[in-house]
Amino acid sequence: MSEKKQHYDSLVERVNDWLGQAAPAEMKSIEQWVEKAEQLLDAAAQVSVTEYQLSIDSFKRDLLGFYHSYQHDAQHSTYLANLQEGMWHHLANLTDQTQIEWAEFVADVEHDGVYKTGDVIGFGQLVCMQCRHVIDICHATEVTDCPKCGHNRFIRQAFEHNI
Template sequence: MSDKSAKLLTLYQALIDRVKAQYEQDHSLTTKDLLKSVTNCGEYIKLKQAAGAEEMALVEHFLKRDIVTFLSERNANDLSFSPSVITAENTLWHWLNEITDRSQVEWHELNRDLHNQGQYHSGEIVSQGRLICTKCGNSMDIEFPGVIPDCPECDNGDFTREPLEP
């Protein structure tokens, strides 16, 4: 292994160690949060200076992959990430949504739309409706209260919401 490769590998390992340390401090960090934090640190800047454009593209790809793998392994035993538990929770919320007094929900959501001027961002809480990504146009149906995730298609965090229909 060349000296340059060894140096790049050492800097990359420092980035991964930083991800692990940050996650240990705050378990609520997402892949996007960890990636953003790491790409603004000193080790990343040193790596960027030492590597070429092609190498940096690989580093960013591997960094995303390794962060996702790290979070998956950390959350493997957490039941809240279990597909069975998620399915049961979604089914329960769907049933509750069907029996809810929709007029009260619609008034609440209309008030919320007026307050937000029709714009929603990832990380906010919304109760139900269809969110449309402002970047790629992908739509997400929200059936129960929860935190708005980033767009699964383009990783954008800005949305508009279609009005509720009776």
């Protein structure tokens, strides 16, 4: 028996074992996948090596297009934003906060201690002047409206040294 045949028989046996353990509700979905796989295998048997390579190249281009089209979604992902903020928070713990606070002090004097939507802040805590909601800022970012009440004016407070 050829090595390919043994590999195929082994694969079939593993799939049969897996199907035996599958729940009845999963069987319909599995049957649809098997039908699709059979169609693909039949089509693949009729494809030349050149056509196969063209298909692979097209798939790679499509995958790259998919990647680029979802970059916008990734940039607006809550999970990724939280991950990024967490990294900035840890980096802030490692920095010399005294130097950063002096730089922010100068900005506070220029802003008279009040920041509004659209201003840029580098480090500290913004406290909403309307609802007192606190927003931690660990890196340079543009101030946005209060996520709690929508107000647009804030007072900046320094981080405590035990961030």
